[in-house]
Amino acid sequence: MTVEAASFRGEVSDSYSAIPPQNAIPVLLVASEAPLDARALTAGELTQVAALSGARRGALWLTARRALRLALAGTGRPTDTSAYRFPSPVASLSHSADLAVAAVLAADYDGVVGVGVDIELDRVPDPRTASFFLTESELGWLESVPTDEVPAVLTRLWTVKEALFKADPVNAETTLRDYQIADPAAMRGRATRSGEIDFQYVSLARPRGVLSVAVALSQSSLSQSSLSQSSLSQSSLSQSSLSQSWKVDPVQTVDFDLMASRISSLISVPIERLAPDATIAELVPDSFMFIEVAVDLQEEFDVILSQHDLKDVHTLGDLAELLQSRQVEQANV
Amino acid sequence: MNLSENDLWLLSYYRSSEINGALFFGRVARTMRPSKLQAEVTHHFADEAQHARYWTECINDLDCDPIRLRGSYQDQYLQAAGMPANLMEIMAITQVFEKRVIGQYHQHLKAPGLHPRIRQTIERIMEDERWHIKYVRDALTEMEGRYGAAHVAETVERFSQADQEVYAKTLAEYGERVAFLRAEAEAR
Numbered sequence: 359m360t361v362e363a364a365s366f367r368g369e370v371s372d373s374y375s376a377i378p379p380q381n382a383i384p385v386l387l388v389a390s391e392a393p394l395d396a397r398a399l400t401a402g403e404l405t406q407v408a409a410l411s412g413a414r415r416g417a418l419w420l421t422a423r424r425a426l427r428l429a430l431a432g433t434g435r436p437t438d439t440s441a442y443r444f445p446s447p448v449a450s451l452s453h454s455a456d457l458a459v460a461a462v463l464a465a466d467y468d469g470v471v472g473v474g475v476d477i478e479l480d481r482v483p484d485p486r487t488a489s490f491f492l493t494e495s496e497l498g499w500l501e502s503v504p505t506d507e508v509p510a511v512l513t514r515l516w517t518v519k520e521a522l523f524k525a526d527p528v529n530a531e532t533t534l535r536d537y538q539i540a541d542p543a544a545m546r547g548r549a550t551r552s553g554e555i556d557f558q559y560v561s562l563a564r565p566r567g568v569l570s571v572a573v574a575l576s577q578s579s580l581s582q583s584s585l586s587q588s589s590l591s592q593s594s595l596s597q598s599s600l601s602q603s604w605k606v607d608p609v610q611t612v613d614f615d616l617m618a619s620r621i622s623s624l625i626s627v628p629i630e631r632l633a634p635d636a637t638i639a640e641l642v643p644d645s646f647m648f649i650e651v652a653v654d655l656q657e658e659f660d661v662i663l664s665q666h667d668l669k670d671v672h673t674l675g676d677l678a679e680l681l682q683s684r685q686v687e688q689a690n691v
Numbered sequence: 692m693n694l695s696e697n698d699l700w701l702l703s704y705y706r707s708s709e710i711n712g713a714l715f716f717g718r719v720a721r722t723m724r725p726s727k728l729q730a731e732v733t734h735h736f737a738d739e740a741q742h743a744r745y746w747t748e749c750i751n752d753l754d755c756d757p758i759r760l761r762g763s764y765q766d767q768y769l770q771a772a773g774m775p776a777n778l779m780e781i782m783a784i785t786q787v788f789e790k791r792v793i794g795q796y797h798q799h800l801k802a803p804g805l806h807p808r809i810r811q812t813i814e815r816i817m818e819d820e821r822w823h824i825k826y827v828r829d830a831l832t833e834m835e836g837r838y839g840a841a842h843v844a845e846t847v848e849r850f851s852q853a854d855q856e857v858y859a860k861t862l863a864e865y866g867e868r869v870a871f872l873r874a875e876a877e878a879r
Contacts (some may be wrong), residue, residue, distance in 0.1 A: 477709070497722065513725060645774055646714070646718060647713060649776075650721075652776055652777070653723070653781065656778070657723055657724045662779075662837070664780075665773050665780070667776070
């Protein structure tokens with residue numbers, strides 16, 4: 359398999375779809391220089407943008423979200439961007455200057471566990487920083503590059519490393535030097551992180567810089583690639599990875615309607631009755647059921663509530679406010 | 692009838708507590724995100740339901756029918772300690788509770804003249820209870836990163852204190868009813 363990223367038609371174009379070659383992993387790229395209309399924001403997106411400080415940061419965020427929303431729509435995925443957390447198995451964002459780029463996997467592939475994109479425009483890394491993001495062998499190869507080409511090569515390798523980092527589903531403790539590019543001269547190829555996870559990447563030259571896209575491949579997809587050599591070892595590897603890995607659901611951003619919808623299904627009460635002023639004690643008189651509701655909402659929205667928190671919660675509106683404030687607080691920790 | 696009225700009451704109480712445990716862990720299991728812990732809690736839920744079945748079969752084999760009891764040890768627990776509000780608190784209260792269950796079944800095994808069928812049932816259940824304590828301990832250790840080690844320890848301590856209170860109350864309330872509990876109450 360190879361990663362096939364569609365290039366875009368211009369710096370402000372919205373989308374472009376390419377027909378990938380056989381066995382390729384198509385990734386849709388969308389670029390935007392315009393921000394998302396604030397009136398079109400979902401409740402979750404409003405909560406996220408409200409937590410940002412500074413007009414510049416907010417504007418960049420809205421531009422990136424416009425690109426992401428267009429890319430999600432173009433691939434038939436849910437378009438509430440607040441439901442996606444990064445690193446994501448299907449989407450990635452990058453911006454440079456005032457341009458934002460979103461990369462979204464065009465369809466779901468069992469073997470792909472992460473997508474990363476990075477763009478650099480009008481910017482060249484200082485050559486003295488190369489040792490901080492290139493491995494020893496990559497630095498060795500760089501010495502063979504003609505001097506006048508080094509700035510462009512360094513920029514490209516920087517975007518590849520950033521794209522690999524963003525595609526890595528477990529990148530919390532990794533550095534860019536942990537990723538080894540198989541052939542640093544290649545505009546598309548393979549990379550690996552400490553022999554633990556494999557990637558495919560492709561770089562695209564742009565008029566003012568370069569863009570790279572990477573996908574991370576699961577162990578099971580690696581085993582598939584060795585199927586032709588030994589079907590027996592492929593079978594055992596696949597079973598092993600199935601028993602030890604868990605699909606990660608996207609974390610939802612709290613909004614009242616979503617919260618009410620989950621509670622409605624848990625307590626079998628029509629959603630029309632679940633208004634913000636509805637009293638929890640009347641709706642959920644069974645304390646075991648209340649535990650179920652509380653834990654379910656914490657799991658859904660990835661927040662932690664305590665007994666103390668819940669003492670002051672009397673209505674569904676109180677509960678939604680508490681979940682929203684905890685989600686913002688805990689996301690910023 | 693091979694059981695005294697008090698013994699039948701105690702075995703029925705065990706059965707009711709196992710049923711409540713199954714219902715509780717079933718609720719927790721269906722709220723959790725896919726994870727190793729989700730699989731373990733689902734296993735725990737199934738174990739508790741099996742234990743209720745073992746007690747039902749044990750009571751039936753002794754030519755009796757279980758008494759319909761709605762209350763359980765867990766109910767008193769939650770009254771004393773308060774409702775667990777998150778997954779860590781659920782694991783903390785479970786650890787304390789499971790230790791108490793093992794302690795209780797150990798006491799019961801020492802009771803003089805214990806019927807072999809009851810002994811067999813307790814020993815069968817205790818095999819599962821040891822695994823419950825292990826997975827819950829491991830889960831709490833993993834949760835220290837997210838909740839804080841000190842907070843996890845404080846929570847376990849809070850539920851342990853509630854456990855002491857509830858058990859003392861149980862001995863006072865039911866010690867007269869069950870001989871081996873009475874002996875322990877007198878020893879205190």
